[in-house]
Amino acid sequence: MLTLFRRHASRGLAALAFATLAFPAFAQVKELKVSAIPDEAPTELQRKFAPLGKYLEKELGMPVSFVPVTDYAGVVEALAARRIDLAWLGGFTFVQAKLRTGGTAIPLVQRAEDEKFTSRFITADPAIKTLADLKGKTFAFGSASSTSGHLMPRYFLQQAGLNPEKDFKTVAFSGAHDATVAFVASGRADAGVLNASVWDKLVESGKVDTNKVRVFTTTPAYFDYNWTVRGDLDATIAKKLREAFLKLDPANPEHKEIMALQRASRFVPTKAENYLSIEQAAQAAGLLR
Template identity: 75%
Template sequence: MLPILLRTLKRLSMLGLLGVAGLASAQPVLKVSAIPDEAPTELQRKFAPLGKYLEKETGMKVEFVPVTDYAAVVESLATGKIDMAWLGGFTYVQSKIRTNGATIPIVQRQEDAAFTSKFITADKTIKSLADLKGRTFTFGSPSSTSGHLMPRHFLLQAGIDPDKDFKTVAYSGAHDATVAFVQAGRADAGVLNASVWDKLVEQKKVDTDKVRVFAVTPPYYDYNWTVRGGLDPALRKKLTEAFLRLDPSNPEQREIMALQRTSKFITTRPENYSGIEAAARGAGLIK
């Protein structure tokens, strides 16, 4: 009788453990990604404390889903493989077009309301945009707002057509890679977003005795956090409020804000990116 009782208790115990495991696996997961505008290790480093904060604020498990290129982020949002993504202004416009307006930008850093790109060179004879004619040049990713679209837009406004006036045009794939291209002499000049440039300078990952900024674009709207179409409005509201509550004076949140390179998140809306969409159509990057 006793062996039978023990076996029964063992089975019940195992069933209990399986039940706990089932509950754990049933925990809702928020899948988050970002455009790969920097090295994958840097993106993971930047997101880690933010992910933990969002887990606390939403009660969900937060999983970072790396992607290979900008197009993959857009497609993942469109197909529901991810729930939220850190996008550039142009990538948001692409996602809006791909989903017929279903994706929703919820917040941006306050700096993103007046973002800029910086033109850099290691060539002492290059002092203005006009000096770029006949030179080799590198953009970031073709889908980058600050590493391609808006710099191209402002070059065209200045009477410089990259496809006709530059000796060669290359695409480094990421902002930090653009700096590496220029510093190594693989391109006479390049352009990247101001925030990454400033960070690389602070971290002494660029030799400023060799590479320098020689021009800066006018400001434009750029990065934002965008959620997929169909995301529960209550969760969207919770995520928005979580970002808006972030405060660098809070010791627990200081690292998050430092890694995101901002002191404040603000709400944003689709209309803020109409200028970027117009620029993309004018440059022939979307039809």
């Protein structure tokens, strides 16, 4: 709290009231609390965050902890309620956070890859070669709030003249990108869609049999993930966070593991305006109220 010494009681009380209103969180941050949309298994999210958390502790000079959530809405609500300070959000989740916080949530940085992100449509059915072949098939999105696992694929399906609820036999939501692959591989869905980064990681790690499950088309590019802070976070801390991310360099041995786990070549500054097209797509799809 700010301590104000009063020369006159009324003036001091007014000053204290103003300071409390204008700077509610500055001196309260003794530990940076970080979360992320659960677009992968919880154990994988923890593994990805561990070296990044240690790096941020060193750069900020304060403890940093990871706060897991059970669903995408949980991250948005935690940010709005100031239970977390920094969040890894998808483009659509950022739009939701911006609206939920009255436009105060601040996107700091995104990976260079997120400036031109894509989603992959996958199947194990040899008869499916194009989006048109999805008619009458069972289909799996990721989370309903996922940019790359639902919103943007749905938007591009609509652009191709397909209405999932009318044209597909059934529509399911797996909850996460890796779960979507499992749906398709096991036959629970004829086809599905997930983000390109997770697909590539699963292929590289041998966790998907590409002789069985294959990509049959890829979406056009769009803006996606970013690191966002709550709007009333101390501006000095926000500045240090942005600088810490921008300093990360895969050529630096100390940063190599962090960047590999984040699947980033580098981080670049971002801004809310980058996500206007995602907000428009969400409105067009009827996903924003």
